[in-house]
Amino acid sequence: MVTIAFHDLAETNAASRGVPDLRICYTPHPVWGKTPEEMYAYLEGDDPVTHKPLMPEVISALTKPLTEDEKKTGSVTPPVGPPTYAGSPDELQKYYMDNGMTDFMPIVVPTEEKVAAMLKGTSHSPDEHVGDLTPARGAFPPWSFNVHQVAVNAVMSGATPDYFPTILALAASGQSALFSSTNSLVYAAVINGPIRNKLNMNFGIGTMGPFSQPNATIGRAWGLLSKNLCNGGLPGQTYEGSQGNVINYSNLIIPENEEASPWDPLHVEKGFKKEDNVVSLFFGFGIQQAQGGWGLGIKPVPHYQEAMVCNCVPFATIFGAFIVADPLVANGLVELGFKKKSDLAAWLQKNATDTVGHLKSCLFSRPPMGPAAAGLTDDSVVPKWYRPDAFNFVVAGGETNPYHQIANMSYRMSVSIDKWA
Amino acid sequence: MKRRSMLSLLGAAPALLAGSKLEAAEKKHSHARHSSMGASDKIVGLNPRGTPPAIQLIPMAPRLTTLDGKTVYLISDGFPGADVFLNEMKIWFAKNMPSVKTIYRLKAGGFAADDPKLNAEVKANGNAVIMAIGH
Numbered sequence: 256m257v258t259i260a261f262h263d264l265a266e267t268n269a270a271s272r273g274v275p276d277l278r279i280c281y282t283p284h285p286v287w288g289k290t291p292e293e294m295y296a297y298l299e300g301d302d303p304v305t306h307k308p309l310m311p312e313v314i315s316a317l318t319k320p321l322t323e324d325e326k327k328t329g330s331v332t333p334p335v336g337p338p339t340y341a342g343s344p345d346e347l348q349k350y351y352m353d354n355g356m357t358d359f360m361p362i363v364v365p366t367e368e369k370v371a372a373m374l375k376g377t378s379h380s381p382d383e384h385v386g387d388l389t390p391a392r393g394a395f396p397p398w399s400f401n402v403h404q405v406a407v408n409a410v411m412s413g414a415t416p417d418y419f420p421t422i423l424a425l426a427a428s429g430q431s432a433l434f435s436s437t438n439s440l441v442y443a444a445v446i447n448g449p450i451r452n453k454l455n456m457n458f459g460i461g462t463m464g465p466f467s468q469p470n471a472t473i474g475r476a477w478g479l480l481s482k483n484l485c486n487g488g489l490p491g492q493t494y495e496g497s498q499g500n501v502i503n504y505s506n507l508i509i510p511e512n513e514e515a516s517p518w519d520p521l522h523v524e525k526g527f528k529k530e531d532n533v534v535s536l537f538f539g540f541g542i543q544q545a546q547g548g549w550g551l552g553i554k555p556v557p558h559y560q561e562a563m564v565c566n567c568v569p570f571a572t573i574f575g576a577f578i579v580a581d582p583l584v585a586n587g588l589v590e591l592g593f594k595k596k597s598d599l600a601a602w603l604q605k606n607a608t609d610t611v612g613h614l615k616s617c618l619f620s621r622p623p624m625g626p627a628a629a630g631l632t633d634d635s636v637v638p639k640w641y642r643p644d645a646f647n648f649v650v651a652g653g654e655t656n657p658y659h660q661i662a663n664m665s666y667r668m669s670v671s672i673d674k675w676a
Numbered sequence: 677m678k679r680r681s682m683l684s685l686l687g688a689a690p691a692l693l694a695g696s697k698l699e700a701a702e703k704k705h706s707h708a709r710h711s712s713m714g715a716s717d718k719i720v721g722l723n724p725r726g727t728p729p730a731i732q733l734i735p736m737a738p739r740l741t742t743l744d745g746k747t748v749y750l751i752s753d754g755f756p757g758a759d760v761f762l763n764e765m766k767i768w769f770a771k772n773m774p775s776v777k778t779i780y781r782l783k784a785g786g787f788a789a790d791d792p793k794l795n796a797e798v799k800a801n802g803n804a805v806i807m808a809i810g811h
Binding site: 258265272273274276278282285288289295298299310313320321327328335337340341342344347351364365367397398399400404407408411483484485486618 | 717718719720721722723724725726727728729730731732733734735736738739740741742743748755756757758760761763764765767768772773786787788789804806807808809810
């Protein structure tokens, strides 16, 4: 039984798992939040798809004899369309868009010549398996893809061949930029290493805006491959984000301003060497401006770390806090005594607090459990996050103002870009 | 087979299979090469899609001739409100089909995770399952 809001998802999932005729009955939406009386009324009412009485339909689903289709066995390989499409440039733009293969902005049509040029950006052979991708692990069977298939998507995004190893690293991460959740969850990708300068990535003024070809197209490529390599991004079927997320237009590519940062770069913290080229992924609800009323360098001292505590108040602890600080903020924090990122993480973990009662009332947060909860009451004030590693920091920006942005996102993994060179 | 299910089984967006003049032209020109870049010239673009896994069709379990006297498991995948909803269903059966024995269970693990222990219990003790699926 499923609510009507998930009709397409239920049917798609049943089919892709081998039971295309699964007997599914539907209720009105939502169930969550309804009273028992309202839920009973659903049972006494009609299935909103068939418009027939619901419970007799449920009983029929369990007792009506199977059809021949419902008894079928065997294997079906889903077709994905022809290997090529021919037409005028305008016809092809429309065709790719109308058939769900774009982000609804014009693409670079992936001709054989352009894909061949893209493939020169890596030493890996075109038919080498790169990885598997799914809009949501466990919910949809993963699709596999090779270097050539990634190259087609990279061309479409407007990327150049020297961006290709970074795009391959993102694809190889196995993380879809178009994660399927009603919560409109998104990824951010931090780029570290000399490749930032080699590709002329923007980690100065406007770093998270549309001011750099590599920043824009690497992120765009990730979105396109997340759609095309695993049948992702189909609203109602493989994408359920209720409002969507503007980040998905370019998927928040953040090259770290290692040169202006007083701290170790992110990838060094995660165990890589400074000269390694690495992309690190963060996942969660998204990012926001964080200055607010506590913002800039308020005399006599800047309140950067206190502003960050305030920023965390509405955050769910199912994800961590990921802070993107302009170099002015990072250097200001060092002057305040936070010589390392871990010093700031420890301070924030201790000072970002909430009451046990409030944490209990939040859907995506959790109060202390087990022995840690001994002696606590609903009025007890506790740290929101149990460990300092819930906090991560990256320095990026052009030092025109001491700003930071903060994301309710968790560190997920780091992937070598050098591997795909 | 329902059309939507068929299209989903085929692993492609429905629009892709709706057909178009371009697709018909593609069969004729799939090996075409463009000779110049004039607006009306044909060019050939590659398919950007990945490779879906083969789908093993799973035949559905035989149906019961009647629910009277049978044991029906009411299983929640853990989404908020499912326990309350299935309790109302339990009440409905008690009121309308009192010979049906209903047993409520919460599936272990995440929404999409299998629960082999529960599956074994249902197989041993139950005749049918109604599963409330949400998130």
